[in-house]
Amino acid sequence: MLNFLIATNNFSDDFLKENKGNNMEFMKCREDTTTVDDSTVYKAIDTIKSYINYREDIGFKINPDTINIYWNGLESLQKNLKVNSNVRDLPSNKDALTFGYYVNTFFYDRAILQELKTYYMPILLWWKISNVILIRPTEITAKMERDCLIEDGDRFYLKVNRIKHSNVVKNAVKRTYLLILDKLEITRNIYDLIDNYKNLTNGYGNSQTLFSYKATFELRKYLINLDENKYSFLGDKKMVNNEFSKNLKSNPEYFTIITLDSMLRSFYKHIIKGYYKDNSIECCVNLHDTRHFAFTSLMLQGLTPVEIAIIGGHRRVFSQDSYQSKVSYYVDSEIVNFISARRLGVDFSNKSIKEIIFSKPVECFKPLEQCRKADDDIGYCTVDIKSNGMLCENEEFCFKCSKWWCSPTEDNYDLMRKYIKEKCISPLMKKLAVEEGCLNEIINQMNPVDLDGVLRSNVDEDREFKTLTMDIRRDTHNLLDLKKVLLDLVPPKEVKKIEE
Template identity: 30%
Template sequence: MVVEDYFKNNLSDENYRKYFCIYLWWNLTTIIPLRISEFCDIKRDSLIEEEDGFLLKLPRKKQNNRRVQVIDSILIPNRLAKAINIYINSTDNYGSSLTLISYLSLPFQKRYLENKLDPEAFDSKIFLYILNEFYYEIVCKKYGFKIMEQEEVKIAEHNLDLEKVINRKIRPNNTRHFAFLNLMTQGYHPVEIARLGGHVSIYSQYHYHQHLEYWVDSEVLELMLKFSLNQNIGQHTKEIFDEKEFKKKFILRPSENKDVRIPLSIGYCTDPNQNCKVDDHVFCDAWRISFEEYKEKADIILKKINDKENMTKQLLQNLKDLYQIAMKGFKEGLYSEKNVLFNRELIETSKQLKHSLYQLAILKEKVTTNE
């Protein structure tokens, strides 16, 4: 949330040079599963303009004895290519750089130059330093978050705004995991994921299956929802993390059609045409409920949440089962990445899962903080 908001602003030249690597790392490695060492090793001349757009050449590691042909260049969005070109042009005058990120352009580099083995190259140690600085200067000081261990939170939870507490920083290689999970939940075939991730074997993906439940069981849904409901957190950070304000604005937020209250078995509809696109009213954007009725029917609504969670977990298990089948039989025509029917089954299951996740998020948004 902070990264998305911070880089919408006009940054000072110093902050731009210092933190551009954070912007690029977040926008690139949450989509393409790059190791942090690979990200830092991207060459200065890696961006190539083709007829179809811009290709980014990737420095892949661990490619000996390949069982899968890995992808070493990928088409990237024009907006990202434009940002890279602007960065290169604005940092060229600081000196020669072998890597895309210019070490010599960093505002603090003089302190480390004597110990730097290659001043023309950016590396993961410098990236980690910048990431920690970003947390300290931007995430904490500018946006007001606190980084605390879980045990510290338990001791001081009565005096804390828990919505503004971060239990663990995102680490450099975490975004690679995010990218793998995203690719899996989008229905990519395991062989395609291995190629994008630079895996020499698709069996390297097995352990990622254990993390898929994260999308259902954690607070990711709440974070997704808060971000989507508040596109400019820079101006409203205090409001969105104030519990009372959050309830007031998002849980029982007023409808645009204030005079429309069509009674339903639970709650009421605020759409005069009742153009409902879902099977259950509580998943509709036009559905509202008074606090009094919520207290009366909370058990029914919470059961709907539990049912939706169970359905989501079942869809998640179905997707995992399909991946297990594909991994074991990817050399057979029936389960290969070229099989249209099997790929369609992967994509259809992923669509159902994303739809179920979205409905679960909408329902949790409306009721879970009314306790």
């Protein structure tokens, strides 16, 4: 860092003129780069960029155009370095969905005392909010104010205090940044959950943050006094009182990320493993993981990286190291939601392959010699455009067309399940994996443009990104439909078993 400042004479214009924009010359402030591995150079550049951010926040008395050149040069060099991603491996879809299942189960479990539910309610709110909104754990714990809800007619919003809002020195020169949004639209369901939590915890004293530390403390104390053996996992009376005394020295009106993290680990250990006796989770979700799920959700809605970064409160477009696309998690979570809704009696137009096959007549309504074999090589296409103008209803998957017929037998049912898994779902999942890889490459190479002091999307890059995300959305939709088709949640009213 010091070598860099000396070599560039504190980000001088003269250094840039002498090197004529050669990015590699930026690193002459260090030892010879040929003797240093890419990972070390990458970390050194990160240190310099962090210093630039710090100087900007306290007031950088240097021409912003000059700083932009330095910043872009450092980023360009960084992109050409071969380093391993620092993004940790996310929990498997199964582990993440299992956690989500128990979050929902716990708060709808009538056998659970309401005070215990209220104690763990910050976990529910964090999970619901951060799965759909790009928000940092600190922003939802220490930065989100108690009065964070906005109702405007039939629309609902959440006020967010972004941690990257800096107290800038007056008249300090600033570089160009992305716009920062501090009001985000939410669903009525999330609005009601937050409002309910506030109503349940208002009686425990004033809180500057949405999550009430005073309520957390009082609820723990109440439960321990109620049954110290049953709720021993919350601590003992002496420990709780000592803990609150320590927090009184700071400010108990503020919730912290440390408290939420401790609560999350407690939920895993004492609720999922202890109460529900489930030890199947191999990798636990941490507070930072949900940003990847939210990123995928926003991407599948058609938002560009710049738009997603703005929603996430970032001042710059993030690199692919910052976020991982998790389309497979999105698909699996939608399947779980679909299963839950079906079990609750919600009616869908989706028919399972079992319903489709066993609803077919035993005999085809037209001679098979007048039909053609369907692409699945199991059923037949009865479309006859010349004689009656019947058109194919689904060119991708024959079995989803009403003009498709097969003999309603158990053998055909088994063959169709195998066909859908091996010939439809498997190739589609491989295609999506390739598309996600291409998407990450596009994100990593994106360079927003400066328009009137604000960073905006590059039109050509936006077009390329949106074209690919449209393909991903279409393939994701098809994958969801195919997985739903294999589910046999509601048996058909009449299942005909044909004896051969």
